[in-house]
Amino acid sequence: MNPECLSLVDLHRDVAFVLRKMADDKGLRFSGRVEQGLVEVVSDCLKLREIALNLGTNAVKYTRSGSVGLRFARHGAECWMLEVDDTGPGIPLQSREKIFEDFQRLPETGTGQPGAGLGLAIVRSLVQLLKGRIELESVIGSGTSFRVILPMHYACCSCCGSNANSPPPDLDKKHAQARKTQLKIPDDAHKSSR
Numbered sequence: 001m002n003p004e005c006l007s008l009v010d011l012h013r014d015v016a017f018v019l020r021k022m023a024d025d026k027g028l029r030f031s032g033r034v035e036q037g038l039v040e041v042v043s044d045c046l047k048l049r050e051i052a053l054n055l056g057t058n059a060v061k062y063t064r065s066g067s068v069g070l071r072f073a074r075h076g077a078e079c080w081m082l083e084v085d086d087t088g089p090g091i092p093l094q095s096r097e098k099i100f101e102d103f104q105r106l107p108e109t110g111t112g113q114p115g116a117g118l119g120l121a122i123v124r125s126l127v128q129l130l131k132g133r134i135e136l137e138s139v140i141g142s143g144t145s146f147r148v149i150l151p152m153h154y155a156c157c158s159c160c161g162s163n164a165n166s167p168p169p170d171l172d173k174k175h176a177q178a179r180k181t182q183l184k185i186p187d188d189a190h191k192s193s194r
């Protein structure tokens with residue numbers, strides 16, 4: 001784990017850039033949104049990116065027409081939600097657990113599309129590592145929505161050195177201070193410390 005203070009706006013922009021291009025190439029509409037005020041979280045940026053790209057790639061791959069979306073929004077006081085939805089074929093009720101297992105591909109949707117059946121198994125492991133959970137809503141013939149619910153503050157944060165299970169109340173202040181400190185470090189010093 002490599003928890004850090006990260007910008008959800010930047011992460012969304014980065015992933016949306018890739019997904020929009022994939023959707024365009026297939027003639028699908030892409031919609032992206034970050035809820036206003038949802039700015040920073042403490043989490044692992046690369047893992048979040050991998051989750052969003054895996055779910056987003058599936059959404060594009062398995063949707064023949066219509067749209068795919070990537071939305072970041074608040075979820076209660078302490079969590080946020082990464083949602084990927086599509087207007088694809090939907091996932092049958094009896095397969096909604098199975099698709100998260102290694103090498104499982106559904107004949108209803110997977111046939112004719114490239115893939116190894118590992119993407120969702122990886123997503124599930126990453127979500128567990130980030131102390132989140134994943135939910136799935138799907139209507140056959142209408143589409144699917146994957147929601148990953150994640151804590152705003154991953155419990156162990158390297159920039160404040162906290163190992164507590166829940167963040168101290170002044171964590172936001174500490175993060176702000178940590179960022180200020182990082183800004184003062186000259187580029188060269190930053191590079192040599194890696």
Ligand SMILES: Nc1ncnc2c1ncn2[C@@H]1O[C@H](COP(=O)(O)OP(=O)(O)O)[C@@H](O)[C@H]1O
Nearest residue numbers: 058062099105106109110115116117118119120
């Ligand atoms: N958005 C989706 N809509 C319909 N089916 C999906 C969707 N995402 C995943 N699936 C089904 O779940 C299976 C497993 O997905 P995944 O683990 O990402 O493997 P892969 O994409 O390599 O087949 C896919 O083969 C497909 O049958």
Ligand SMILES: [Mg+2]
Nearest residue numbers: 058115119120
């Ligand atoms: Mg996949």
